[in-house]
Amino acid sequence: MRIFTKLSAPLCLLFVFLCLKIAFSSSIHASSFSTTHLCSHEEALALLQFKTSFSVDDTASKIESWREGIDCCSWDGVSCDNVTGHVIALNLSCSFLYGTFPSNSTLFFLRNLQSLNLAFNNFKLSKIPSEISQFTRLKHLDVSSFGFSGQVQGEIAHLPKLVSLNLSYSDLILETATFRNLVHNLSEVRELVLSGVNMTSVNPRFFIDYSCSLGECVKRKLSKHPLQQLYILDADYGRRLPESIGDLKSLQSLSLSCNLEGSIPASMGNLSQLTDLELYSSNLSGQIPPSLANLTQLTSLYLSNNQFSGPIPASIGNLRQLTSLNLYSNNLSGQIPSSLANLTQLTSLYLSNNQFSGPIPSSIGNLRQLTSLNLYSNNLSGQISSSLANLTQLPSLDLFNNQFSGPIPTFQGNLSQLTDLDLSSNNFNRQIPSSLANLTQLTSLDLSYNLLNGSIPNSFANLVNLSYLNLSSNHFSDLVVPDMFSLLQNLEILDLSHNNLIGKIPNCLPKSLSVLNLQANYFDGNIAFEFLEGCGLRNLNLHGNQMDGLLPRSLVNCRMLEVLDVGNNNISDTFPHWLESLPDLQVLVLRSNKFHGFVQSTKESPSFPKLRVLDLSSNYFVGALPVRYIENFNAMMDPHGEDGGSSEYMMVSTRTNSYQYSLVVTWKGFEYELQGILTVFSSIHLSNNMFEGEIPDVIGNLSSLKGLNLSHNNLTGHLPPSLGNLTNLEWLDLSSNALTGNIPDALFNTFGNDSYEGNLGLCGIPLSKYCDEIETPPSSFQEKDELWRFGWRVVVLGYGCGVVFGLLMGYLVFGTGKPKWFVSLFDGRPSQSGTKMRKARRLVQRRS
Structure with missing residues (x-):
């Protein structure tokens, strides 16, 4: 039920836009009306009584100006005949009227009414x-628009002077008999808008059958054919387009969408008066008929979001009046025809999301009026034609997800209006030309997922308007002048991840930065950033580098921080409890470093109120599991998340772009990079540490948990029954601890044996050991205890001799075998180059 007393912010904006559009349109009908003559007392009274029939949701309603004692011809939305004073036009669109429309409304006393608009109430x-x-x-x-429902009454066909009728976007139902009467009686209709009207019961033999089109039916049955004079037909219905649609010779605008199927009949080319053809968002298939080239008056052609296949007919170059050609999201193939160069009036060309191949024809450079060109997500290849530099009016150029190769064109700086350049997911190689920095109006530049190499040119410092810069997943090796980024004072998103960059991280970054992603490079040394008061950073990702030293305490100044990932580095520090006050921190990843000591809160107030992902694995943390933190993980206690459980991803939106966060997760010993973090995703990963004691019962309150990994620690005691409350859990790993007792049936019979292996004291399904057979082999626990003592001795040695040397000495001196956490720390670390991960991401992201 579409009732809109309360609207979301985006829908409100759409609502206001449509209201303004309707108000402007309605003003055309009323433009010739004057209000110089006083309206009659009876009509004023009828309008005032009509006003009392409804409540008003907003003081901006037009009827708020309706006051007794004031000439009704001066009221908002009311227009009168300047001779008789009769009310002849009433525009109440977007008047926030609320209430049932009465059948005995006093509005029907206005017998001289010529125009009535009740839309958007x-x-x-x-x-x-x-x-x-x-x-x-x-x-x-x-x-x-939303106000009315039910069947369209036959009485609406008894309006003999009707010229335009709009029933669109409601819950109205139009049946065969009523439609027949509309065709029969409304001989003056020139504009008929039925978008969204339920017409499934209209007899196709009457409406739009192969044997009987609208025009033929009218000719045959009524001996006249008023709808052949129809100028505009806008409707949604589930029918095939008949060959006889070409009989509507006077049609100037045809807009059909949603449920059309089959192919476009060749007779469509007979509609010689057509200026606008929109057959979008349906299931139309087959090839685009060459007969459309006969529609020489067309200014816009929209065939997007269908299943058209085959090539674009070369004859499309005959449509020389076209200003907009939209064919995106089909299965069109072949090369882009050079005849498009004839369409010199084109301002927008959308060919994206198809299967076009070959190069961009150089003749595209003739379309000098283009302000929109989208060719992304095709199979286009070769080098980009230099003729694109002629398109000097373009504000954006989107060529991503193709197979272009060779160097990035310089465009000679001719694209002076260009603000958005996206060449990502191609095969461009060589270095970035320094002349690219001549496009000084750029606010967004995306060259990610290519084969670019060499240095990031210091001329990029000239791109002072740049807000978004993504150079990830290439082969860059050097920044040349790292501090050049400090000159880009408008930069909000900087992604240099998955490259071969070496040296020190720039220590001076623009204060405007929201996202800094340097993941999977070779940066080393300390994290030298000084995060100043008012820091706007929301995502800091340094995962998979060679950073060492301490985590900078100035991060507490980044009060908007949502994601902090410093995993797979060499950082040596204690647990950063000073981060617990950050109000928006949702993801904290410290895995595979040299963090050590206890994990415990230092304050009484709730800590990490929004944390949903915590990964402390493969470090040297000791002591009990952090109960005080766990009992305050409120965001992990809501199975639906803050957004009510919808599948939305964490991202940041800037003035030019949206950027989706990523996250590296470990499962079954393998690393995976999630290209999006769902707002309902939550996990705790504390494996490969030296935690001891029991699993706290409070962990069962984290009902939204998708993953829990406590493996390779020294946890003891029974599994708490509350773990059975974790009904959203998708993976569990409690292996290689010293846990004992029965596995609760409530949940864990859904997990395999490998979730519990290495706990000799556990019994029950899915283990093969029954609980009445359990024995506690002293030697096994003695072995576990030896591993534990090994860990502590290593830590002691580490403080005197260095951690790595201490680990080695512990292994050699105490000789307890090769602990898994030792193996994972050294043997199982991912390649710092990130090459394998880049290849995997390419396979996922690129189309087969």
Whole structure:
């Protein structure tokens, strides 16, 4: 039920836009009306009584100006005949009216009404009153958009002077008999808008069958054919387009969408008066018929979001009046025809999301009026034609997800209006030309997922308007002048991840930065950033480098921080409890470093209130599991998340782009990079440490947990029954601890044996050991205890001799075998080059 008393912010903006559009359109109908003559007392009274029939949701409603004692011809939305004073036009669109529309409304006293617009009000899905037939002089009727429902009454066909009728976007149902009467009686109709009307019961033999088109039916049955004079037909219905649609010779605008199927009939080329053809978002298939080239008056052609296949006919170059050609999201193939160069009036060309191959024809450079060109997500290849430099009006150029190769063109700096350049996911190689920095208006530049190498040119410092810069997943090796980024004072997103960059991280970054992603490079040394008061950083990702030293305490100044990932480095520090006050921190990854000591809160107030992902694995943390933190992980206690459980991803939106966060997770010993973090995703990964004691019962309160890994520690005691409350859990690993007792049936019979292996004291399903057979082999626990003592001795040695040397000495001196956490720390670390991960990401991201 579409009732809009409360609207979301985006829908409100759309609502306001449509209201303004309707108000402007309605003003055309009323433009010739004057209000110089006082309206009659009876009509003023009828309007005032009509006003009392509804409540008003907003003081901006037009009827708020309706006051007794004031000439009704001066009221908002009311227009009168300048001779008689009769009310002849009433525009109440977007007037925030709320209430059932009464069948005995005093509005029907306005017998001289010629134009009535009731669109965008909330009449609680009332039926259109049959009394509307009393408006015998009505020429324009608009009852669209949410207000009415039910069957369209036959009385609406008894409006003989009707020129335009808009029933769109409602819950109205139009049946065969009523539609037949509309065709029969409304001989003056020139604009018929039925978008969204339920017409599934209209007999196709009458409406749009192969044997009987609208025009033929009218000719045969009524001996006249008013709809052949139709100028605009806008409707949604589930029918095939008949060959006989070409009989509507006067049609100037045709807009059909949603449920069309089959192919476009060749007879469509007979609609010689057509200026706008929109057949979008349906299931139309087959090839685009060459006969469309006969529609030489066309200014816009929209065939997007269908299943058209085959090439674009070369004859499309005959449509020399076209200003907009939209063919995106189909299965079109072949090369882009050079005949498009004839369409010199084109301002927008959308060919994206198809299967076009070959190069971009150089003739595209003739389309000098283009302000929109989208060719992304195709199989286009070769080098980019230098003729694109002629398109000097382009504000954006999107060529991503193709197979272009060779150097990035310089464009000679001719694209002076270009603000957005996206060449990502191609095969460009060589170095970035320094002349690219001549495009000084750029606010967004994306060259990610290519084969670019060499240095990032210092000329990029000239791109002072740049807000978004993504150079990830290439082979860059040097920044040349690292501090150049400090000159880009408008930079909000900087992604240099998955390259071969070496040396020190720039220590001076713009204060405007929201995202800094340097993952999977070779940066080393200390994290030298000084995060100043008012830091706006929301995502800091240094995962998979060679950083050492301490985690900078100035991070507490980044009060908007949502993601902090410093995993797979050499950072040696204690647990950063000073981060617990950050109000928006949701992801904290410290895995595979040299963090050590206890993990415990230092304050009484709730800590990490929004944390959903915690990964402390493969470090040297000791002591009990952090109960005080766990009992305050409120964001992990809501199985639906903050957004009510919808599948949305964490991202940041800037003034030019949106950027989706990524996350490296470990499962079954393998690393995976999630290209998006769902807002309902939560996990705790504390494996490969030296935690001891029991698993706290409070962990069962974390009902939204998707993953829990406590393996390779020294946890003891029974599994708490509360773990059975974790009904959203998708993976569990408690292996290689000293846990004992029965595995609770409530949940864990859904996990395999490998979730519990290495706990000789555990029994029950899925283990093969029954609980009445359990024995505690002293030697096994003695071995575990030896491993534990090994860990502590290593730590002691580490403080005197260095951690690595201490580990080695512990292994050699105490000789307890090769502990798994030792193996994972050294033998199982991912390649710092990130090459394998880049290849995997390419396979996932690129189309087969």
